[in-house]
Amino acid sequence: xxxxxxxxxxxxxxxxxxxxxxxxxxxxxxxxxxxxxxxxxxxxxxxxxxxxxxxxxxxxxxxx
Numbered sequence: 001x002x003x004x005x006x007x008x009x010x011x012x013x014x015x016x017x018x019x020x021x022x023x024x025x026x027x028x029x030x031x032x033x034x035x036x037x038x039x040x041x042x043x044x045x046x047x048x049x050x051x052x053x054x055x056x057x058x059x060x061x062x063x064x
Contacts, residue, residue: 006033011041011051018042 010031017027018038028035041051048054 006031006037008051014038015042015045015051 014027014031014033015038018024024035024038027033028038044053045051
């Protein structure tokens with residue numbers, strides 16, 4: 001798949017479908033995403049409470 005930016009809203013909608021027993025392969029096809037991306041978003045959501053991981057301050061010192 002080609003790299004592209006996916007909005008927070010789209011990521012959360014994809015996870016909502018997974019949480020409501022939709023088949024991951026079907027969700028990936030509809031949203032044109034990889035299953036690896038879906039797993040990463042789910043992991044981030046479980047660990048950090050958001051589909052995004054926190055920004056590393058060493059990579060972006062202006063955010064401190």
